[in-house]
Amino acid sequence: MPTRHSYGPHPDQWIDVYLPSVPRRPGVAVIIHGGFWRSRYDAALGVPLAADLAARGHVAVNLEYRRVGAGGGYPETLLDVAAGIDLLSTVDGLDLAGVVTIGHSAGGQLAVWAAGRPQLPADAPGARPLVTVTGAVSQAGVVALLRAADERVGDGAMQDLMGAGADEHRQEWVIADPLARVPLPVPVRLLHARDDEDVPFSQSETYLALASVTGGDVALIEVTGGHMALVDTTAPAWAATVAAFEELIE
Template structure:
């Protein structure tokens, strides 16, 4: 279950850590870390989640990507997430991902990673289609987050002057997705308000999407603390996927 790093592009940040469980695999979980898309935060934030899920029978692909400060932002970060998810097909072709694992591809992301997870679930023409999305305290209403200046202007920096967010980058404007989405969020989150998830679920369900709000405790970080009840709820959601 030791991770093996694989590059999906020429940049030093275009890589992921692959973990493969012993025995039969239940599918793949792509873990996308948060940190308001900033270079100061990296895939180590997703490591405990990947370790826990791999121990429970999931192949995990803990994804790194270019971030604001090291070549990221729109569109590079989105390009990386797309390429990183699609690289699973190459890993499968090389025999590094067990046969049949790509029939079930869950994208799990925290905070800005929740934004990227929902975005990945909505992109078309994917070599590796996403089948389920779990957004943990996700930034899902990018326009609202921009107006509220969440993360001290993080959305503006992520957009890089590309103008107001539209359906190419904003999950709220991409609904409904063709896959189920769970938005796991704590009402006491003072970093990314739960209204982000509520707005997403309300709009998605209003237009026929399958989206569920799961309220937990633990503020912004309980959802990525493997010892916290919030993570136990998320683990239960993932283990319930068939």
């Protein structure tokens, strides 16, 4: 069973830490669930992923955060992800030399954003991390936030997250957009299916193109099965996610 640790007073401010019952292998995986940042989706989406990684010998962390409709949005959602990761510094027995975020859909935005925290302006939400993310795996992630907003991905989910349009609060959008941090000093792996009907494949293509030309360590791994196969632990898309994670911690 996982152990729960709270990083704030809100009922959605917690992490569950899964320790393997088999011989421990390197790396800590931080699972960040998706759902277009909306409150009707929660960390139950990450439970099977964390359990699967722990069964393989990895420490896995399932991170919950405040979402739109339940105290979240900008900057609260970003602050929560940052605080949840930083809380790992207080958990006994963890080797934090290899901390990799794995995020699906909206969680992909948060996973790659978290990897770029050291590059944020000093006064930005989530700046000055206590725990450094050493790699990020985006599963059909919204990794080009401004482009996704222009394309109305998720029926305006980006505008709901940010609380305003990009023209009104441009600087805040730049802080939240993973694309604004490229190239990251850590590797990023993008997994995406061309037949994804929720988050366009072009999101990962856009990130890959800019990160590649600016010298980032980035790769796009095409999978099959649409949007949700990436969080189905019986699907090849999840096996590809595990392989990407294990590549980043070896």
